[in-house]
Amino acid sequence: MDSIRKKVTELLESGAVKVVIGYGEGSDNNVKAIFVRKPQDASKLIYDERCVQNLAFYLMKHEVKHMGKRGVIAPLSVMRTVLQVASECQLKEDEVVVLGITSEKELVEFSNLKELETYISKSDLSLPAKEKEIMDKIEAMSPAERWQYWTNQLSKCIKCYACRAACPMCYCIRCQVECNQPQWITAEATPMGNVEWHLMRAMHLAGRCVNCGECARSCPMEIPINLLTYKTVSMVKGNFEVYAGASSTMESVLSSYKSDDKENFIR
Amino acid sequence: MADFEPKIVAFVCNWCTYAGADLTGTSRIKYAPNVKIIRFPCTGRIDFMLLMKSFANGADGIIVSGCHPNDCHYTSGNFHARRRWMVFRDLAEFMGIDVNRVCFSWVSAAEGAKWAEIVNTFTDEVRKRGPYKEYIDLAKMEHKNVIL
Numbered sequence: 001m002d003s004i005r006k007k008v009t010e011l012l013e014s015g016a017v018k019v020v021i022g023y024g025e026g027s028d029n030n031v032k033a034i035f036v037r038k039p040q041d042a043s044k045l046i047y048d049e050r051c052v053q054n055l056a057f058y059l060m061k062h063e064v065k066h067m068g069k070r071g072v073i074a075p076l077s078v079m080r081t082v083l084q085v086a087s088e089c090q091l092k093e094d095e096v097v098v099l100g101i102t103s104e105k106e107l108v109e110f111s112n113l114k115e116l117e118t119y120i121s122k123s124d125l126s127l128p129a130k131e132k133e134i135m136d137k138i139e140a141m142s143p144a145e146r147w148q149y150w151t152n153q154l155s156k157c158i159k160c161y162a163c164r165a166a167c168p169m170c171y172c173i174r175c176q177v178e179c180n181q182p183q184w185i186t187a188e189a190t191p192m193g194n195v196e197w198h199l200m201r202a203m204h205l206a207g208r209c210v211n212c213g214e215c216a217r218s219c220p221m222e223i224p225i226n227l228l229t230y231k232t233v234s235m236v237k238g239n240f241e242v243y244a245g246a247s248s249t250m251e252s253v254l255s256s257y258k259s260d261d262k263e264n265f266i267r
Numbered sequence: 268m269a270d271f272e273p274k275i276v277a278f279v280c281n282w283c284t285y286a287g288a289d290l291t292g293t294s295r296i297k298y299a300p301n302v303k304i305i306r307f308p309c310t311g312r313i314d315f316m317l318l319m320k321s322f323a324n325g326a327d328g329i330i331v332s333g334c335h336p337n338d339c340h341y342t343s344g345n346f347h348a349r350r351r352w353m354v355f356r357d358l359a360e361f362m363g364i365d366v367n368r369v370c371f372s373w374v375s376a377a378e379g380a381k382w383a384e385i386v387n388t389f390t391d392e393v394r395k396r397g398p399y400k401e402y403i404d405l406a407k408m409e410h411k412n413v414i415l
Binding site: 138139141143144145146147148149150151152155184185189190191192195196199200202203206207228231232235236239240253254255256257259261263265266267 | 315316319320323336337343346347349350351352353354355356357358359360361362363364365370371372373385401405406408409410411
């Protein structure tokens with residue numbers, strides 16, 4: 001923690017960055033995102049096991065962009081998000097300083113995005129054990145059981161779109177659900193409408209999701225929607241051998257193709 | 268169930284499968300009348316939401332068909348479509364949607380016989396599976412009371 005505060009103070013004093021986005025104490029033993037602009041406020045930064053929020057999502061907000069060059073405290077999910085949004089041209093290399101945090105809570109500095117890519121290629125990107133258990137349980141169900149499971153879970157959805165708001169990849173100025181000519185997906189929270197919304201969102205995140213889990217954490221109804229996007233991640237990795245957040249120059253999975261993509265269901 | 272005739276919707280590309288289906292007709296090859304063909308310029312244009320909306324509106328089966336890889340009229344539309352179908356199929360299966368009710372195929376403009384065979388085989392398969400009741404039932408619900 002001290003090394004983080006020291007580094008941030010240095011960066012702000014030298015003017016190398018105008019703001020650093022990090023974790024700070026919130027109310028009720030919760031952690032919240034803080035925006036440190038003055039060197040003396042660096043002491044408010046903390047880092048412990050409660051710090052899981054994906055801070056990269058603030059990097060592209062225009063209020064933050066106008067502050068100038070920004071730094072961000074980056075555990076693994078944030079590092080991957082930075083690379084993924086850079087590959088989608090939402091962030092330039094010289095706009096951000098990534099202050100990486102290893103799984104042992106040590107600070108690691110990166111002078112450019114290439115070093116970040118190297119670090120990520122050596123990291124463990126597997127799912128946390130708890131999520132893997134539920135995924136395996138669902139995969140073992142019959143199709144009818146899966147339909148029951150998902151329609152039950154998704155019928156809890158109240159269409160608050162917190163999942164969309166929390167996801168760093170959902171930065172579309174006009175989301176497809178806001179279009180009402182034609183209206184693909186109803187705004188009401190009906191059972192079928194909820195299934196359509198979540199399936200659509202998972203499809204739009206295919207190959208782009210970095211498994212940060214923000215969607216599930218932000219859901220007020222505690223629906224495990226991150227499992228839907230995890231499914232697309234494992235599918236994309238298995239079939240196209242790429243994963244989001246691997247590099248700042250990779251092509252988007254659904255906007256590119258290989259002429260020898262293999263499938264076994266086209267007649 | 269003995270009188271059940273499935274409703275099949277076919278999303279086809281204009282340049283290959285639609286022309287192929289046309290050839291089936293001009294060759295006077297008989298095939299199942301259950302299919303309603305919808306013409307698209309290219310399979311690359313076919314959104315996965317169209318498939319979901321078809322099921323929600325009463326389709327029991329869906330055929331999606333286009334040009335063979337490397338033969339797309341727009342060069343790469345079917346390659347993009349193929350990737351999209353691979354992802355959609357896996358995701359839909361994970362959610363419990365019956366992906367055996369969706370048939371993907373490449374049918375060229377010369378393959379009139381193949382089109383007939385695909386429609387006939389697939390209509391038989393869907394007839395055996397019965398109407399897609401669970402999907403339509405969910406589409407009609409205004410809310411679902413669930414105790415988890």
